[in-house]
Amino acid sequence: MLYFLRRALFVYFRPYWKQCLLLFLCIAITISFETVFPLSVKFLIDLAITPQNHEMLILLIGGLGAFYLISTLGALSLDYLNAHLVAQVMRDIRMKMFSHLQYLSASYYARLQSEDVITRFNTDLKTIETALTFSVIQGIQFGLQLVLNVIVLFLLDVPLAVITILFLSVTAFLPKLFIKRATLLAVQRRTEETDIASKVLENLQAQSVVRMFGLREPVIAAFARQANRFAVTSRQSTFAEWLVSRTTYLGQYLIQSLVIAIGGLLVFFQRLSIGSLVGFTSLLASLGNSVTLVLDAFTGLIPALVSLDRVERLLRESSEVHDSPGKHLPRFTNQITFEQVTFSYDGPEGMPAVKQIDLSIPRGETAAVVGRSGSGKSTLLNLLMRFYDPDQGRILIDGQDIRQVSLASLRSQMAVVFQDTFLFDTTLRENIRMGKLGASDAEVEEAAKAAGIHETILSLPGGYETRVGEQGKALSGGQRQRIALARAIIHRPAILVLDEATSALDPETEQLIYETLKKLKGSCTILLVTHRLAPASGMGQIIVLDNGQVAEVGNHETLLMQQGIYYRLYMQQNGFTVSADGLYAEITPARLRSIPLFAQLDDTTLEILAPQFIPEWYEAGSTVIREGDLGEKFYIIVRGKVSVTIAGLQQQMVHLGFWQDGDYFGEIALLDGGRRTATVRTILPCLFLTLDRKHFMNMMASSLSVRKDIEQAARMRRFNQRMP
Numbered sequence: 001m002l003y004f005l006r007r008a009l010f011v012y013f014r015p016y017w018k019q020c021l022l023l024f025l026c027i028a029i030t031i032s033f034e035t036v037f038p039l040s041v042k043f044l045i046d047l048a049i050t051p052q053n054h055e056m057l058i059l060l061i062g063g064l065g066a067f068y069l070i071s072t073l074g075a076l077s078l079d080y081l082n083a084h085l086v087a088q089v090m091r092d093i094r095m096k097m098f099s100h101l102q103y104l105s106a107s108y109y110a111r112l113q114s115e116d117v118i119t120r121f122n123t124d125l126k127t128i129e130t131a132l133t134f135s136v137i138q139g140i141q142f143g144l145q146l147v148l149n150v151i152v153l154f155l156l157d158v159p160l161a162v163i164t165i166l167f168l169s170v171t172a173f174l175p176k177l178f179i180k181r182a183t184l185l186a187v188q189r190r191t192e193e194t195d196i197a198s199k200v201l202e203n204l205q206a207q208s209v210v211r212m213f214g215l216r217e218p219v220i221a222a223f224a225r226q227a228n229r230f231a232v233t234s235r236q237s238t239f240a241e242w243l244v245s246r247t248t249y250l251g252q253y254l255i256q257s258l259v260i261a262i263g264g265l266l267v268f269f270q271r272l273s274i275g276s277l278v279g280f281t282s283l284l285a286s287l288g289n290s291v292t293l294v295l296d297a298f299t300g301l302i303p304a305l306v307s308l309d310r311v312e313r314l315l316r317e318s319s320e321v322h323d324s325p326g327k328h329l330p331r332f333t334n335q336i337t338f339e340q341v342t343f344s345y346d347g348p349e350g351m352p353a354v355k356q357i358d359l360s361i362p363r364g365e366t367a368a369v370v371g372r373s374g375s376g377k378s379t380l381l382n383l384l385m386r387f388y389d390p391d392q393g394r395i396l397i398d399g400q401d402i403r404q405v406s407l408a409s410l411r412s413q414m415a416v417v418f419q420d421t422f423l424f425d426t427t428l429r430e431n432i433r434m435g436k437l438g439a440s441d442a443e444v445e446e447a448a449k450a451a452g453i454h455e456t457i458l459s460l461p462g463g464y465e466t467r468v469g470e471q472g473k474a475l476s477g478g479q480r481q482r483i484a485l486a487r488a489i490i491h492r493p494a495i496l497v498l499d500e501a502t503s504a505l506d507p508e509t510e511q512l513i514y515e516t517l518k519k520l521k522g523s524c525t526i527l528l529v530t531h532r533l534a535p536a537s538g539m540g541q542i543i544v545l546d547n548g549q550v551a552e553v554g555n556h557e558t559l560l561m562q563q564g565i566y567y568r569l570y571m572q573q574n575g576f577t578v579s580a581d582g583l584y585a586e587i588t589p590a591r592l593r594s595i596p597l598f599a600q601l602d603d604t605t606l607e608i609l610a611p612q613f614i615p616e617w618y619e620a621g622s623t624v625i626r627e628g629d630l631g632e633k634f635y636i637i638v639r640g641k642v643s644v645t646i647a648g649l650q651q652q653m654v655h656l657g658f659w660q661d662g663d664y665f666g667e668i669a670l671l672d673g674g675r676r677t678a679t680v681r682t683i684l685p686c687l688f689l690t691l692d693r694k695h696f697m698n699m700m701a702s703s704l705s706v707r708k709d710i711e712q713a714a715r716m717r718r719f720n721q722r723m724p
Helices: 001-014 014-049 054-102 106-110 114-156 158-205 207-212 218-270 274-316 376-382 408-409 428-433 439-448 454-459 476-491 506-521 556-562 565-573 590-594 603-612 668-673 693-701 706-717
Strands: 337-344 354-361 367-370 390-398 416-419 495-499 525-529 539-547 548-556 576-578 585-587 614-618 624-625 633-639 641-647 653-660 679-682 687-693
Touching: 001 014, 001 054, 001 114, 001 274, 014 054, 014 114, 014 274, 054 114, 054 274, 114 158, 114 274, 158 218, 158 274, 218 274, 274 576, 337 376, 354 376, 354 525, 354 539, 354 548, 354 633, 367 376, 376 495, 376 525, 416 476, 416 603, 428 476, 439 454, 439 476, 476 506, 506 525, 539 556, 539 565, 548 556, 548 565, 556 565, 576 633, 585 603, 585 633, 590 603, 603 687, 633 693, 687 693
Parallel strands: 367 525, 367 539, 416 495, 495 525
Antiparallel strands: 337 354, 337 390, 539 548, 576 585, 614 687, 624 679, 633 687, 641 653, 641 679
């Protein structure tokens, strides 16, 4: 509790010490009247009413009225200053939290629970605001009033005041017995409250999985158990807080009863005047009220202390990427160099995402970083943009280690288009202008034209003033990507980074974006991360990653001639004809032959089989097959990306990996007619070619040799444990 008071008085209120002095002056005026008012009863009885002194009566009543007007003005000023001071302090804390979030490293956001941060901005700040208003400022007011009341009690009657203070000390001790437990329960309650919010958010995001896997009853049951635990904690916490207040009230009633009894005896034996007894009991009521309010204020600090700890824990979070604000990086003119770069997301002792990377990318180059999922492609870009720093090695721009220059000077030379395009809920014009704050309308339109989105914007009813909606939901995926590209172009970067920026787009839109990139060639260095090799083939330099290491470097023709990893990936993604909208595809017989299951089939059989593959389109987040379903189809991924999971212990989903363009699955269940042994779910929009089990079995029945070859290939596939 004292920690909260120290932070409030000596940290948060300190910049506003002048307002605090005025506030304390208003408190002094207010508590003076509240102390004088019960005391005036003594003077009225003893000095005016009993001796029938009319002049004294008028003087006392007039003085009391004047003091009332002054105290009313002081009370109103106190309320205004209280509201003003707390509002200023809360603005400072809120701005400090928000600003601090902008400087935290990507590792913090990787482990971030967004609902926890929102709770700190909403619930925790509201709790702190309430505590500052009612527990700190009003607590000080009633604490000072308590001290003043005690002084006046001694002036009225010393023996009676001593008895009052002795019993007050005993009764004030009782609430302390329950404060520690109330504090611990408040901490537990806030933790469980955050867990419930997290579970609700998770459920909202997982509704498709809940519905498709029939998980409604289990998730309701799990939430009911959590809600029941929270109800118990909430009941115990609330009761503990009330117990602190209740013991305070009971103590006050005991003291008042004793004072009236003893004071009555003193008056009866003429040891005390009637006016003094009436004034003493009136003042005692004010004293009891002050004690109650002070203890209520003290109790109000219990949840506030928890909230303050949560807020200050956020403010204590430090960035793992340290800035060097005094060192400016000159405009990029020569080359980007990776020297023996190794990095793990789990720290230096963890499994490296990339290891011993040596690369050089000249200025003006168009470079593509390719490889299978998990090979470290995006990690290279994250390191270059200093979202993370290498565990070993260094990254140089024109020979300058990027860790030794300011983040502002580094990132001012870069622009990025991510796979998950984020647009702000404002107009198209303002979203593009985010790339260069202060850009003119002409510059915005020039960037839109360069990104090939200008005409589309003009066709909209609001033109450039059209609002894009939350996260750009009013636009199509291709339109969002082009707005993001325009935002990058208007920045006029020396280095343009695209991280799987077109993986979710249809072929026609993807091709238009790459045509735009061709026009930018030479004006900036372009770094493209992609798992799709068709767009990479036009790049001047292709960097092939495998298991976090550079496996091959060269242009498209050179890498094909080497017939290494790039060649295999390219051939795997080749052999399909895809429609411009990305909804229809066909496979060539030659591509079918590259699949081990069909490798031994003759040309005639392959010619018959190829047209029997049917295109199927799935949106991102769709379940393609579920573990336990009957195997009825064989799938080839033409475009897209899927995740593969199995049900582990206690039905927890265990992630096995990702498949992407050119991968295939489903032949074992198709052959056996059995159950799927894993669940496949789309990460990106996916176009599949599927072969129905009926056509598959008819083909096998047509030739004994075909059946033998397919079953042998399936046995090898099963042995490698690669298929659900």
